Amino acid sequence: MQVSLLRVYLLLGLLAHKAVWEILKRQQSERAAPRNRSLKVQLLSAAKVAILAAIVVQTMAPEFLPIMRDPAALRIVGAAIYTLGLLTALTARLQLGRNWSDIEKASLMENHALVAHGLYRWVRHPIYAGDVLLLLGLELALNFWGAAGVVALALYVRRQAMSEERALLQTLPGYDQYYRRTARFLPFLPV
Secondary structure (H helix, E strand, O other): OHHHHHHHHHHHHHHHHHHHHHHHHHHHHHHOOOOOOOHHHHHHHHHHHHHHHHHHHHHHOOOOOEOOOOOHHHHHHHHHHHHHHHHHHHHHHHHHHHHOOOOOOOOOOOOOOOOOOHHHHOEOOHHHHHHHHHHHHHHHHOOEHHHHHHHHHHHHHHHHHHHHHHHHHHHOOOHHHHHHHOEOOEOOEOO
């Protein structure tokens, strides 16, 4: 019974995450001029949908490739990491407001402003950090070796964050000072 309640909790968190993103994305795109979507953007969007679908299926599927035979403690740790990641990502997304841009587009918008309050006071990329923690926690809570795959995702996210930082350093006033005083993903850790 605990496992099924945990799976429902994980699924509801994923759906809440996706709902917040879609609602805020639609509000933002209503104000933006329509753009042609490049093949790269279309492929990345399709990959995100496929990954989300796979995670939803995994969340509801029977356990396979378990990490541990008795995963009770692992499930608790995983659920805690998942919750921390979910709350971090959602809070950061709300705090970023209209200054957010989708990972596959990663472009500076007109009237883009530096956000340095809330979670952004401490780290430059709390959404990325939250999403990676969310996925790591999900895989641990499901007792699945897919947790190791989160490392590959974290490396991609780090590369993406560094690319965004280079662009922001060149184009966003005040970002250079902000960059020097904040950590990239976790408070007090410069990586």
